[in-house]
Amino acid sequence: MAMIGILGGMGPLATVDFMDKIVRLTHANSDQEHLPLLVANLPHIEDRSSAIIDGGADPLPALLDGIDLLNRNGVGLIAIPCNSAHHWYGPMRARSKAPVLHIAQTCVAAVPRAARRVALLATGGALVSGFYQQALADLDIEPVLPDESMQLRVAACIREVKAGKLDAAGARLEDVLIALASQGVGTALMACTEIPLAARHIASPPLILIDSSLELARATVKYACERGWNRPA
Incomplete structure (x- = not known):
């Protein structure tokens, strides 16, 4: 039986959110028409940003x-619903016997064609790694990085999601989005899988928000359903 492998736990709530998206994106009329998932929820993996920075x-x-x-x-x-972990995408892909989707590639592919400047909301580690900046540059899109004050609020938002403080995380994120909108930015990538959980606590985001977790889930479901993994044998 073909299965989707999820390398998760970075963080656990973001992993559950990713699984929920896979289930909701799968067109199914019964249990048997859903996609088989094998989830490695490994929260003790060392902090990715700390290692990079x-x-x-x-x-x-x-x-x-x-x-x-x-x-x-x-x-x-294999899908990995953690953006910062993709700093090590090369060795993980080399080790894997199965294809490994790249979250930045799936996310950047969803940027509106008219967008020429796109903000990156991510961990400090993912920003230092630069793989999102490269993916955007490949499409001739200018990445807009938060200034130091904004990035501190983005980092606080991510920490609060990991601690289960979603309302506070949403307030932090809303402040950042308002500041970006005031700079004429119209689109932002939620390039950390915790950030979409905070965004749900904002009534009317002032920017177009692209959810890296959702785009990875869409690519995962598409790959699996094209191969019939959702159909009973």
């Missing part, structure tokens, strides 16, 4: 252990 503990060994776990169980595709 400050030389903190290296998460790659634990990430590769997660890939190995999914390999042993014969998954046919």
Whole structure:
């Protein structure tokens, strides 16, 4: 039986949200028409941003252990609902026996064609890594990075989601979106899978928000359904 492998736990709430999106995006009339998922929810993987920015503990060994776990169980595709972890996309893809979707590629593909400047809302580690900036540049789109004050609020938003403080996270995020809108930015990528959870607590976001978790889920469902993984044998 072909299964989708999810390398998650970074963080757990974002992983559950990603799974929920896969279920909701799958056109099914019964349990048997849903997609099989094997989820490695591994919250003890070392902090990705700390490793990228400050030389903190290296998460790659634990990430590769997660890939190995999914390999042993014969998954046919791997999705990783953590943006910062894609700093190590190359070695993870090399270790995997199955294709591994790239969250930035799926997210940037959803940017409106008319957009020429797009804000990046992400962890400091993902911004330093630069893979989103490169993906946007490949489409001739200018990435707009938050200034230091905004980035502190984005980081606080992400921490509050991880701590389950969603209302407070939404307030932090709304402040950032208002500031970006005042600069003439019309579109922002929620390039951290915690941020969409905060965005749900904003009544009327002033920007077009593109959800990296949702776009990864769409690509995952498309891949699996095209191969009939949603149809009973």
